[in-house]
Amino acid sequence: xxxxxxxxxxxxxxxxxxxxxxxxxxxxxxxxxxxxxxxxxxxxxxxxxxxxxxxxxxxxxxxxxxxxxxxxxxxxxxxxxxxxxxxxxxxxxxxxxxxxxxxxxxxxxxxxxxxxxxxxxxxxxxxxxxxxxxxxxxxxxxxxxxxxxxxxxxxxxxxxxxxxxxxxxxxxxxxxxxxxxxxxxxxxxxxxxxxxxxxxxxxxxxxxxxxxxxxxxxxxxxxxxxxxxxxxxxxxxxxxxxxxxxxxxxxxxxxxxxxxxxxxxxxxxxxxxxxxxxxxxxxxxxxxxxxxxxxxxxxxxxxxxxxxxxxxxxxxxxxxxxxxxxxxxxxxxxxxxxxxxxxxxxxxxxxxxxxxxxxxxxxxxxxxxxxxxxxxxxxxx
Amino acid sequence: xxxxxxxxxxxxxxxxxxxxxxxxxxxxxxxxxxxxxxxxxxxxxxxxxxxxxxxxxxxxxxxxxxxxxxxxxxxxxxxxxxxxxxxxxxxxxxxxxxxxxxxxxxxxxxxxxxxxxxxxxxxxxxxxxxxxxxxxxxxxxxxxxxxxxxxxxxxxxxxxxxxxxxxxxxxxxxxxxxxxxxxxxxxxxxxxxxxxxxxxxxxxxxxxxxxxxxxxxxxxxxxxxxxxxxxxxxxxxxxxxxxxxxxxxxxxxxxxxxxxxxxxxxxxxxxxxxxxxxxxxxxxxxxxxxxxxxxxxxxxxxxxxxxxxxxxxxxxxxxxxxxxxxxxxxxxxxxxxxxxxxxxxxxxxxxxxxxxxxxxxx
Numbered sequence: 001x002x003x004x005x006x007x008x009x010x011x012x013x014x015x016x017x018x019x020x021x022x023x024x025x026x027x028x029x030x031x032x033x034x035x036x037x038x039x040x041x042x043x044x045x046x047x048x049x050x051x052x053x054x055x056x057x058x059x060x061x062x063x064x065x066x067x068x069x070x071x072x073x074x075x076x077x078x079x080x081x082x083x084x085x086x087x088x089x090x091x092x093x094x095x096x097x098x099x100x101x102x103x104x105x106x107x108x109x110x111x112x113x114x115x116x117x118x119x120x121x122x123x124x125x126x127x128x129x130x131x132x133x134x135x136x137x138x139x140x141x142x143x144x145x146x147x148x149x150x151x152x153x154x155x156x157x158x159x160x161x162x163x164x165x166x167x168x169x170x171x172x173x174x175x176x177x178x179x180x181x182x183x184x185x186x187x188x189x190x191x192x193x194x195x196x197x198x199x200x201x202x203x204x205x206x207x208x209x210x211x212x213x214x215x216x217x218x219x220x221x222x223x224x225x226x227x228x229x230x231x232x233x234x235x236x237x238x239x240x241x242x243x244x245x246x247x248x249x250x251x252x253x254x255x256x257x258x259x260x261x262x263x264x265x266x267x268x269x270x271x272x273x274x275x276x277x278x279x280x281x282x283x284x285x286x287x288x289x290x291x292x293x294x295x296x297x298x299x300x301x302x303x304x305x306x307x308x309x310x311x312x313x314x315x316x317x318x319x320x321x322x323x324x325x326x327x328x329x330x331x332x333x334x335x336x337x338x339x340x341x342x343x344x345x346x347x348x349x350x351x352x353x354x355x356x357x358x359x360x361x362x363x364x365x366x367x368x369x370x371x372x373x374x375x376x377x378x379x380x381x
Numbered sequence: 382x383x384x385x386x387x388x389x390x391x392x393x394x395x396x397x398x399x400x401x402x403x404x405x406x407x408x409x410x411x412x413x414x415x416x417x418x419x420x421x422x423x424x425x426x427x428x429x430x431x432x433x434x435x436x437x438x439x440x441x442x443x444x445x446x447x448x449x450x451x452x453x454x455x456x457x458x459x460x461x462x463x464x465x466x467x468x469x470x471x472x473x474x475x476x477x478x479x480x481x482x483x484x485x486x487x488x489x490x491x492x493x494x495x496x497x498x499x500x501x502x503x504x505x506x507x508x509x510x511x512x513x514x515x516x517x518x519x520x521x522x523x524x525x526x527x528x529x530x531x532x533x534x535x536x537x538x539x540x541x542x543x544x545x546x547x548x549x550x551x552x553x554x555x556x557x558x559x560x561x562x563x564x565x566x567x568x569x570x571x572x573x574x575x576x577x578x579x580x581x582x583x584x585x586x587x588x589x590x591x592x593x594x595x596x597x598x599x600x601x602x603x604x605x606x607x608x609x610x611x612x613x614x615x616x617x618x619x620x621x622x623x624x625x626x627x628x629x630x631x632x633x634x635x636x637x638x639x640x641x642x643x644x645x646x647x648x649x650x651x652x653x654x655x656x657x658x659x660x661x662x663x664x665x666x667x668x669x670x671x672x673x674x675x676x677x678x679x680x681x682x683x684x685x686x687x688x689x690x691x692x693x694x695x696x697x698x699x700x701x702x703x704x705x706x707x708x709x710x711x712x713x714x715x716x717x718x719x720x721x722x723x724x725x726x727x728x729x730x731x732x733x734x735x736x737x738x739x740x741x742x743x
Binding site: 041077078081084088107111114115136173176183187203204205 | 420421422424425426429521525528529545546547561562563564566567570639642643644645646647649650651652688691694695698
């Protein structure tokens with residue numbers, strides 16, 4: 001029992017010290033930025049990527065003198081991919097003195113929190129909340145493409161480049177992201193003269209064996225299979241298709257980003273896969289390379305698009321604050337009003353492209369289409 | 382439910398204690414809030430605490446009083462949450478806030494109760510662990526069903542689909558009410574601490590009164606010895622159905638409270654899945670199976686711990702698990718139990734009294 005007490009005391013002290021170290025006290029007059037995302041649980045890699053990506057941007061900005069000479073204080077809170085916990089995290093950050101929110105990472109949480117930021121009139125910029133309803137309120141902006149936007153862009157790209165006329169879709173009907181893309185893709189496909197021959201769904205409880213879905217695509221003789229899903233399932237689909245000897249064209253969205261880094265995944269299977277993604281970790285430009293180097297050094301993994309979205313979110317806030325001439329002594333509500341206007345006036349060149357915003361919170365940037373060749377992304381035209 | 386005892390027994394004193402505890406907690410929190418001593422974080426936790434405490438009361442009725450195991454109580458909460466949010470979305474503009482929210486809570490309770498009743502018809506006739514198996518499946522089925530349900534509304538009326546949004550064929554003026562995996566977005570924000578407290582208080586009073594009634598004694602007799610209870614003429618299935626349906630109704634009301642506290646209602650595996658049902662079971666087991674007061678206290682503590690430990694960042698889940706284990710040992714270790722019992726004579730006396738009068742009542 002005594003040992004246990006000692007251990008408990010040790011853990012408590014360690015945790016307290018860690019907590020204090022991370023919130024180093026600056027001179028009064030700092031911008032307090034909060035981030036919310038799933039840091040534990042099944043979606044932890046998304047939340048962690050956002051919190052870490054934002055941290056890198058914050059460190060860079062602080063090292064370069066801050067926003068208009070004002071340093072940023074930054075804190076990330078966990079929401080466990082749960083709407084209710086996300087609101088709790090928001091309230092915690094509010095008690096801490098947060099002035100601007102970067103979050104939440106996932107759509108449902110972001111919608112739940114936007115109800116609260118609306119009531120408090122706090123400026124909210126979600127890096128990756130892609131569902132349409134995330135930006136229902138005028139104080140909420142996002143960095144990523146919306147789901148409908150991605151579905152639309154995918155169908156347009158296929159139509160304009162004449163990739164295929166007979167298409168099969170395999171998607172996750174229990175996932176907001178996947179179902180959201182699928183719905184608009186279907187609408188736009190009709191306009192592009194693309195025939196959707198097969199549409200097969202799976203759910204989160206049933207996402208290991210895809211042989212029946214693939215068999216149906218094979219029987220219908222589709223030329224291209226559209227995969228608006230995350231890379232874990234897409235990897236399994238590619239593996240099982242190879243076993244069946246099924247070789248259509250594959251097309252996906254930004255959810256496929258990360259496939260090449262999967263453990264035990266034969267990269268040859270991904271040869272020729274096309275995807276629309278705002279961010280590719282092995283892009284040649286200096287900004288991306290610096291970011292990837294800094295991120296890999298700090299956290300030991302290659303950043304994904306979530307980290308890139310968060311990085312851009314912080315720089316967007318910096319640009320908007322500078323545009324509006326915001327100072328940290330402004331009230332949360334005044335800051336929100338100033339940033340709301342400033343967001344529509346700025347243009348930033350970030351990791352995910354050159355972005356401008358419309359007043360309804362949507363980013364205006366062009367998706368990059370890439371193809372996997374020899375185990376690396378190659379830009380398509 | 383009429384209390385048949387002429388004088389104040391230990392059991393009813395105990396019950397009064399539970400109710401007074403709730404009221405005192407409410408009054409203290411309200412005073413603190415009025416004095417501005419409650420921060421936004423804790424203020425936001427008040428409604429969820431009421432929701433979980435109500436769920437603990439509901440599940441304690443099944444596990445502790447009826448003696449059956451339910452592993453799908455999150456399913457009933459899910460049904461109540463979606464039914465009430467659906468109602469509120471439909472009548473948001475055509476009714477006043479108060480009557481609509483009241484009706485929404487009732488509808489949440491009634492719909493969950495209907496599901497509880499339907500499940501109970503075949504299962505509660507059986508003897509053994511069948512209820513656990515069926516409720517486990519029920520929870521998963523409800524979660525998946527909600528995820529494929531698309532309901533929209535336009536000037537032509539309601540449209541249903543279990544395929545996708547496009548097949549609803551909504552007109553220009555249409556709006557989605559339940560959008561498959563996106564669930565219900567934009568439920569009016571009506572829940573507050575007073576409503577949450579009232580739901581918790583009413584559920585507690587109903588359950589405590591039931592325990593001390595003729596029906597309650599019959600239900601506990603079934604739990605203690607099914608054959609003996611049957612031999613003295615207690616209609617076993619009827620009483621089991623009664624207790625189980627009541628529990629489902631309470632869970633549905635808690636669901637309604639939950640759904641009107643968040644603008645985005647989604648049935649994910651973490652929320653309304655198997656883990657959630659187990660969490661409710663943990664409240665009941667930690668609080669002491671059969672003790673309504675204990676269940677409420679356990680629910681409050683276990684809801685608060687992960688939030689209070691937020692300053693520990695990633696360590697908090699580790700600490701949470703350690704606290705769970707320690708609480709379980711302290712609560713169930715024979716020695717610590719003996720210690721606790723030795724220091725609460727009234728409790729053990731009250732229990733004996735209830736059991737005795739249960740036989741008398743039957």
